[in-house]
Amino acid sequence: MRDLNVKYLVGGPIGASRPLPPYDGRVCNFLAELSRALQRDRRTALYPDLLSFAFFCRKANIMKLKKEFEDGRVRLGKGLAFHIAPSNVPVNCAFTYVFGLLAGNANIVRVPSGEPRQIILLCDIMRAMLADEKYNDIWDRTAFITYGHDEAVNDALSARADVRVIWGGNETISKIRQSPIKPRCTEITFADRYSFALIAPEAVADADDDELRRLAERFYNDTYLMDQNACSTPHLIIWFSEGGEKAKVGKQRFWEAVCQTAEKYDLADIKVSDKYVMLCRYAIELEDIESVQRFENLLYVVTLQELPDIITRLRGRFGLFFQYDIRQLGELARHIDETVQTCTCYGVDQEAVRNFAVNHGLRGIDRVVPVGSALDIGVIWDGYDIVRQMSRIIG
Amino acid sequence: MYTLDELFEISPYALEREQKHRILTDIVKNLSLVHRANCMEYRRLLGTFHMDPATVDSYEQLMMIPVRLFKEYELCSVDRKEIFKTMTSSGTSGQRVSKIFLDRKTSANQTKALVKTMEDFLGKKRRPMLILDTKAVIKNRSLFSARGAGILGFSMLGYDTTYALNENMQLDYSVVKAFLEKHQGEDLFLFGFTYIIWKHFYKELLNDGKTLNISNGILLHGGGFKKLLSEAVDNDAYKRCLEEVCGLQHIYNYYGMVEQTGSIYIECECGHLHASNFSDVIIRNPKDFSICPMGEKGMIELVSVLPTSYPGHVILTEDEGVILGEDDCPCGRKGKYFKILGRIRNAEIRGCSDTYERP
Numbered sequence: 001m002r003d004l005n006v007k008y009l010v011g012g013p014i015g016a017s018r019p020l021p022p023y024d025g026r027v028c029n030f031l032a033e034l035s036r037a038l039q040r041d042r043r044t045a046l047y048p049d050l051l052s053f054a055f056f057c058r059k060a061n062i063m064k065l066k067k068e069f070e071d072g073r074v075r076l077g078k079g080l081a082f083h084i085a086p087s088n089v090p091v092n093c094a095f096t097y098v099f100g101l102l103a104g105n106a107n108i109v110r111v112p113s114g115e116p117r118q119i120i121l122l123c124d125i126m127r128a129m130l131a132d133e134k135y136n137d138i139w140d141r142t143a144f145i146t147y148g149h150d151e152a153v154n155d156a157l158s159a160r161a162d163v164r165v166i167w168g169g170n171e172t173i174s175k176i177r178q179s180p181i182k183p184r185c186t187e188i189t190f191a192d193r194y195s196f197a198l199i200a201p202e203a204v205a206d207a208d209d210d211e212l213r214r215l216a217e218r219f220y221n222d223t224y225l226m227d228q229n230a231c232s233t234p235h236l237i238i239w240f241s242e243g244g245e246k247a248k249v250g251k252q253r254f255w256e257a258v259c260q261t262a263e264k265y266d267l268a269d270i271k272v273s274d275k276y277v278m279l280c281r282y283a284i285e286l287e288d289i290e291s292v293q294r295f296e297n298l299l300y301v302v303t304l305q306e307l308p309d310i311i312t313r314l315r316g317r318f319g320l321f322f323q324y325d326i327r328q329l330g331e332l333a334r335h336i337d338e339t340v341q342t343c344t345c346y347g348v349d350q351e352a353v354r355n356f357a358v359n360h361g362l363r364g365i366d367r368v369v370p371v372g373s374a375l376d377i378g379v380i381w382d383g384y385d386i387v388r389q390m391s392r393i394i395g
Numbered sequence: 396m397y398t399l400d401e402l403f404e405i406s407p408y409a410l411e412r413e414q415k416h417r418i419l420t421d422i423v424k425n426l427s428l429v430h431r432a433n434c435m436e437y438r439r440l441l442g443t444f445h446m447d448p449a450t451v452d453s454y455e456q457l458m459m460i461p462v463r464l465f466k467e468y469e470l471c472s473v474d475r476k477e478i479f480k481t482m483t484s485s486g487t488s489g490q491r492v493s494k495i496f497l498d499r500k501t502s503a504n505q506t507k508a509l510v511k512t513m514e515d516f517l518g519k520k521r522r523p524m525l526i527l528d529t530k531a532v533i534k535n536r537s538l539f540s541a542r543g544a545g546i547l548g549f550s551m552l553g554y555d556t557t558y559a560l561n562e563n564m565q566l567d568y569s570v571v572k573a574f575l576e577k578h579q580g581e582d583l584f585l586f587g588f589t590y591i592i593w594k595h596f597y598k599e600l601l602n603d604g605k606t607l608n609i610s611n612g613i614l615l616h617g618g619g620f621k622k623l624l625s626e627a628v629d630n631d632a633y634k635r636c637l638e639e640v641c642g643l644q645h646i647y648n649y650y651g652m653v654e655q656t657g658s659i660y661i662e663c664e665c666g667h668l669h670a671s672n673f674s675d676v677i678i679r680n681p682k683d684f685s686i687c688p689m690g691e692k693g694m695i696e697l698v699s700v701l702p703t704s705y706p707g708h709v710i711l712t713e714d715e716g717v718i719l720g721e722d723d724c725p726c727g728r729k730g731k732y733f734k735i736l737g738r739i740r741n742a743e744i745r746g747c748s749d750t751y752e753r754p
Contacts, residue, residue: 269694269739272681273713277461283443284436284468292443296683 004153009111009123010130011143019077020104020137022391023066027101030129030138032059037125047118049091057098065102065379069387074394077104078186079162081390084176085109086167086190089230090116093144095377096165102379103390106141108157115146154179161185163390168192168231188389190382193231193341194312194364197222197371198238201250203347215346216257218372222344224265225375228317231382232342232367232374235316237323238332240348251323259295262319271318272297278320311335329353333360340364341382346371397421399504399700407512407671408728412721415730416453419675422700423454423708430706433472436464437706455677455686459696459711462654465493473498473704482544484653495653498704505657505701506551508673513552515728516647516661517613523578524553525571525612527587527596529560541653542588542618548656549615553584559596566599571607583612589648590622593633600640610642617649617659621738630666650735654707658699660733665725667732674699676733678718679711692717692736713739 020027038044038054045051055061081100085093093111100107111119123144130139147153158164158179166173168190181187197219207215223233241247279300283289288306295301300320307324308314314322326332329352336357343353343365350368357365366383369376379387397418410418427448430437437460441448446458464470471478477498484493497505526546533543550556557574561567587596592614600606614637620629628636634646650668651659658674670676677696678687687693695716702708715736724732 267681269681269715270713273461273463273694273711273739276711277463277467280440280461280464281467283440284464289443291445297681 004147004156005150006145006147006153009115009120009144009146010127011139014080014106014108014141014143017080017106017140019079019106020141022075022077022104022387023062023069023102024104026135026137027104028059028062028066030135031057031062031098031101033129034126035059037129038122041121041125043121047091047121049089050094050118050122053091053094053122056095062102065387069379075104075388075391076394077391079105080160081105081107081163081165082157082161083107083109083165084167084172085112086169086172087112087114089167089226090114090119092167092377093119094122096167097142097144099379099386100163100165100390101138101141103163103387105163105390108143108145108161110157111144111146113146113148119144151179158185163188165390166190186389188384188386190231192339193382194315194339195232195234195342195344195374196236196238196311196340197234197344197346198240198348198353199254199345199371200347201239201241201247201254203250204254205246205250207253212253212257213261215254215371216261218370219258220261220265221372222374223321224262224319227271228319230375234342234344234374235320235322236311236314237321239323239325240327240329241325242327243325247325255293255295255299255301259299262298265298265319267298267318275300275318275320278317307332307335309335310337312337312339329356330360332356333362336362336364338363342367342369342374344369344371344374396425402672402700403507403511405672407508407515407673408669408730410672411729415672415675418672419698419700420452420454423457423698424448424451426700426703426706426708427457429703430472430708434470434706436468436470437472454675454698454709457709459679459684459709460706461711462493462652462713465495465654465705465707466491469494469496470705470707471496472706477704482541482653482656484541493653495656495707496705501702501704504703506548508657508671508701509548509659510551512659512661512671512673513549513615516615517552517584518582520582521552521554522582522584522613523555523557523574524550524584524586525557525559525574525609526550527559527585527592527614527616529562529564530558531562544653544656545588545617546586549586553586559587560591564591564595566596566603568605575607575609581611583609585609585612585614585643587614587616588618589616589620589633590618592616592637593623593628597636597640605640607641610644612643613645613647614643615647615649615661617651619650619735630662652697652710652712654710655697655699655702657701658697663724663726663728663732667719667724667726668734669724669726669728669732670730672730673701676716676718676731678716678733681739687718689718689720694739695735715739 035054035057083096085096093109097107097109154176158181161181162185164181164185164187166176166189170192173189173191226233288304290303290305293301298319302322304322304324353368399422431441441458448457451457478496479499480497482495533546559571630648637643637646648662649659660668660670662668675698678693679696680687680693692715695712695714697710699708716733718731718733721731722729
């Protein structure tokens with residue numbers, strides 16, 4: 001590892017370290033203090049994503065997760081985890097590290113080449129904390145590194161890893177997979193995914209103004225906040241309803257409220273241009289467009305008469321959505337393939353959606369969450385129980 | 396109902412606001428109907444947006460085609476057999492380029508409009524022409540790059556066309572001197588691209604410590620100042636520097652794009668870019684695409700009466716600009732005059748895309 005051409009943002013070359021049991025006290029204490037240190041540091045306030053990470057690491061949450069984790073079986077971390085973090089959701093560097101640590105592993109996290117500022121800040125804060133001898137066990141298990149397109153590094157780290165975690169982009173996954181792993185190595189990959197929302201328009205029609213505003217705000221956070229570019233961001237809104245006048249009112253109210261909330265969105269000129277080009281492209285290529293509603297350039301809504309066989313091609317950006325009406329969940333079954341990840345719901349029984357996935361034997365839908373929680377990452381993600389996957393059972 | 400042929404009879408900068416609006420609406424609206432009938436992609440666009448050109452009462456209400464669509468689709472409104480040349484925008488390798496399909500009619504109209512517009516600056520008499528570029532760029536006739544097409548298009552305006560740069564993009568002093576001696580005392584026409592002139596003509600003269608006397612010439616150049624920004628060279632500095640090395644006093648910048656060849660916007664003696672009778676410029680507010688009032692910056696929409704073989708008559712560019720005035724430029728030319736502020740900026744875009752940035 002010493003010969004590798006990498007830069008350490010925090011930690012150093014990781015030698016042989018003993019795996020810890022999941023949710024080890026040393027790890028939990030460290031995370032609790034990390035949470036406090038992040039929240040104390042004024043610079044953290046600049047990065048809402050880092051703040052929510054700090055909130056995730058707070059003692060109460062980790063204890064709750066620990067409790068949910070414990071099932072009476074004896075577990076131990078697998079050893080060394082090598083994480084390739086995504087470039088455009090910077091904070092996932094931090095989450096993937098914490099998941100690996102909670103599982104009981106030593107962690108090498110490849111920070112994307114842009115070296116996102118919130119991750120640099122996190123590394124600074126961690127470096128200061130880890131200087132304290134009481135965190136020697138954590139220091140030994142922590143390395144945040146950056147390196148260029150260096151296959152030798154990918155090869156060397158992959159060859160040592162007991163767990164390899166590759167965060168998204170199908171292209172990245174195939175690239176990293178060119179570096180072989182040990183036969184017993186567990187690999188977790190987060191591929192390109194597609195997400196949609198399922199909303200009962202009557203529930204929107206019934207919502208009072210405050211509730212409507214909150215709903216729009218939550219939808220905004222799921223979508224515009226990440227330029228509608230995250231895997232769990234919905235592109236398609238499925239209106240689940242018997243139809244009728246009330247449903248119509250609900251839909252119109254929803255979009256008007258979203259448009260109002262989106263007033264605060266930073267709609268840069270280049271985004272307007274990209275979005276308009278995208279709308280034109282769909283107008284040319286999609287067969288079944290009933291109409292296009294434009295709320296200025298903030299919000300484009302494309303109403304479909306039919307769903308295409310492969311719904312994952314219906315992708316918006318910067319506030320471009322598709323909408324389609326269904327009466328029965330069953331109508332969706334043939335459109336859902338293994339790419340479909342999150343279904344965000346409003347006014348819909350989430351358990352019914354999970355049952356729908358099970359009863360139809362669907363390959364997609366890994367997450368059913370309320371509108372507003374699309375981006376909330378957790379230990380269960382993309383269909384994986386990540387901490388369990390990164391540890392082993394001693395039966 | 397006005398037609399293009401009638402427009403060709405009018406002096407290129409003579410139309411005032413209302414008359415121009417009437418004439419352009421007639422012609423451009425009709426172009427929309429023609430393209431709807433003949434170009435599948437254009438028809439689908441209008442259909443999706445429920446837009447019927449027959450019902451609009453101003454060309455300002457017609458569907459804007461974003462220029463990027465010409466990179467993604469082969470937009471064509473005539474039978475492919477009618478296409479006699481395809482122009483492409485000059486992009487660096489790997490970039491997608493615009494493809495513009497020309498039939499004889501569109502191409503002839505482009506040339507006609509260009510000649511007509513330029514006459515206003517050069518006069519009717521043709522001048523000996525010096526091109527500040529290399530001949531190599533036009534040798535491949537099968538695919539016309541914007542650079543090659545520009546050179547060929549403008550060559551129609553002069554005679555004894557001579558190229559100042561050799562195949563290696565070096566200034567060929569002997570050729571230039573011979574040209575200048577041969578046409579001593581005559582009014583000359585020079586043409587080239589803003590950056591190429593700067594790098595391969597001005598800089599070479601400067602480095603070699605040489606000067607030329609071309610004070611009896613008019614230089615027309617286009618292509619944009621983007622690459623010169625790093626050297627902090629603006630239009631005024633550009634003019635000053637060129638005058639120093641070769642005495643050129645009449646230097647005109649122009650703005651135009653391969654998607655609307657023929658209808659170009661030339662800078663007048665007052666330093667303003669002008670729309671001629673053949674085209675118009677509309678500034679759009681990015682918030683909602685409403686029309687910006689004079690003096691307010693926004694995205695540039697360009698309208699041209701010329702494209703009949705492809706639906707490029709109303710396009711939305713990725714440039715930013717501002718209208719400075721209309722019908723009242725001190726140079727005497729009618730129509731809108733404006734300023735280009737550059738390309739719309741690249742924004743940082745969030746989301747889970749690939750971990751690996753391609754080199």
